[in-house]
Amino acid sequence: MRKAIKAIVVTGFVLIIFIFINALAHNPSIKQKLEPISFDINESGAITHLSESIKFKTVSNQQATKKNIEEFKDFIGWLKINYKLVLKNTSLQTFNETLLFKWEGQDVSLKPILLTGHYDVVPVIPGTEDKWKEPPFSGRVDSVYVWGRGALDDKSGVIGILEAVTYLMEKGFKPTRTIYLSFGHDEEIGGVNGAALVAKYLSDNDIQLEWSLDEGSFLLGGFIPNVDKLVAAINVAEKGSVTMQVVGKAQGGHSSMPTSKSAVGHLSKALAKLEDNRMPGGLEGLSLEMFDEMSKHMPFIYKIAFANRWLFGGLIDSYLSRVPMTNAMLRTTTAPTMLSASIKTNVLPIEAIGTVNFRIHPRNTVKDVFEHVSNLVESEDVDVRLMSYSGRPASEVSSWESRGYRVIEKSVQEIFGDVVVVPGLMIAGSDSRHYGKVADDAYRFNPFPLSNDEFASFHGTNEKIKIKAFTEGIKAYIRIIETGSSK
Numbered sequence: 001m002r003k004a005i006k007a008i009v010v011t012g013f014v015l016i017i018f019i020f021i022n023a024l025a026h027n028p029s030i031k032q033k034l035e036p037i038s039f040d041i042n043e044s045g046a047i048t049h050l051s052e053s054i055k056f057k058t059v060s061n062q063q064a065t066k067k068n069i070e071e072f073k074d075f076i077g078w079l080k081i082n083y084k085l086v087l088k089n090t091s092l093q094t095f096n097e098t099l100l101f102k103w104e105g106q107d108v109s110l111k112p113i114l115l116t117g118h119y120d121v122v123p124v125i126p127g128t129e130d131k132w133k134e135p136p137f138s139g140r141v142d143s144v145y146v147w148g149r150g151a152l153d154d155k156s157g158v159i160g161i162l163e164a165v166t167y168l169m170e171k172g173f174k175p176t177r178t179i180y181l182s183f184g185h186d187e188e189i190g191g192v193n194g195a196a197l198v199a200k201y202l203s204d205n206d207i208q209l210e211w212s213l214d215e216g217s218f219l220l221g222g223f224i225p226n227v228d229k230l231v232a233a234i235n236v237a238e239k240g241s242v243t244m245q246v247v248g249k250a251q252g253g254h255s256s257m258p259t260s261k262s263a264v265g266h267l268s269k270a271l272a273k274l275e276d277n278r279m280p281g282g283l284e285g286l287s288l289e290m291f292d293e294m295s296k297h298m299p300f301i302y303k304i305a306f307a308n309r310w311l312f313g314g315l316i317d318s319y320l321s322r323v324p325m326t327n328a329m330l331r332t333t334t335a336p337t338m339l340s341a342s343i344k345t346n347v348l349p350i351e352a353i354g355t356v357n358f359r360i361h362p363r364n365t366v367k368d369v370f371e372h373v374s375n376l377v378e379s380e381d382v383d384v385r386l387m388s389y390s391g392r393p394a395s396e397v398s399s400w401e402s403r404g405y406r407v408i409e410k411s412v413q414e415i416f417g418d419v420v421v422v423p424g425l426m427i428a429g430s431d432s433r434h435y436g437k438v439a440d441d442a443y444r445f446n447p448f449p450l451s452n453d454e455f456a457s458f459h460g461t462n463e464k465i466k467i468k469a470f471t472e473g474i475k476a477y478i479r480i481i482e483t484g485s486s487k
């Protein structure tokens, strides 16, 4: 008996030592120290350009008839006047109001790269205009911020790239690889008349890109709990989306004589079941790489858990699954969004319809999601219908070991110093769903540092970007283009 107790104590002790050793070794890999780099750019000119660009109401509405094409044409006219050097050194093609510039490299046998952004913006929600501290299309510049719709999404990306290219052209820089620049006019409504046509043009002409860089994540401060440093998640994939209708069925009739089972009753049980049985997910592949790297910058207690996933894996998964943002990184999400049933208080519906939107993780397909839902809730009382217009698979997952990824990672560290760079998953959509088809690797990242508060203004009220974040971001673009277009 004593021997047994002794054996248990010794084993426990060895186990604790083992767990601690793993945690102590859970540190970021030591990389060669990078020399900080900066560029003496025309900051005030760049800020004026961003401010002016915001004044064009290049709004993408869901209904095409609402589009004010003059604003788009005026923006293009303005761009041509203000970026004359870019026009001079490149060839320009247009696809509707989307612009594609080609800056030819010295070695045309090398695969080109693409830098892209979009200049259309989402509408300001009617009735919220007075909640803005500055009018949404004023482009006002104060001592800290540039304000307005598009300041983050994504005119800062477009103007940032144009400023970077202008700087390099002024210095006489000649790219080795050909560089394409594209600026989309309809990203916010799917990119089908812009980026999709550019991608088709490239594909029809057998132009395969080495890599592309589009809008995506930012350098986020205070966004990941327990990580103090700025986190630059270079998104290597984006989630897909599919919407289904779950339909409860019953006989209907007058509400004074209800049957024991109503269509609404069937629907509510089905929806509750769907929420209780989310698609499986967890830390693996891309999500594992991302959280494993971030955890190396967390306090020791978290390192203990992440360095010993063989023991704490279940605990970590359930913790991350409870937080909406991290949950979205781990799995295909389930979101009931719309309901409809009877049109009158005393009429029992024949059908009660719940609309459910799923954001598809790269490990799942549209078919997987449909099967999951059907297997869970389909019965003689419940139908599952795929909505005809929906169903976009998740993108391919690009490499986080490629030359392109390393170029972006290194450039960001040279400009911003000690930041955590991890591969990320984009939970919204971007034009890279199209460009990814003609690029070996497609990355989604804007090199602008943002606080939580600034990030919350994305698609919301009081959209703004710090002047300093914008100008430092231009320098990161310069470095990305300079090194990315080399051999």
Ligand SMILES: [Zn+2]
Binding pocket: 118, 153, 154, 187, 215
């Ligand atoms: Zn965007």
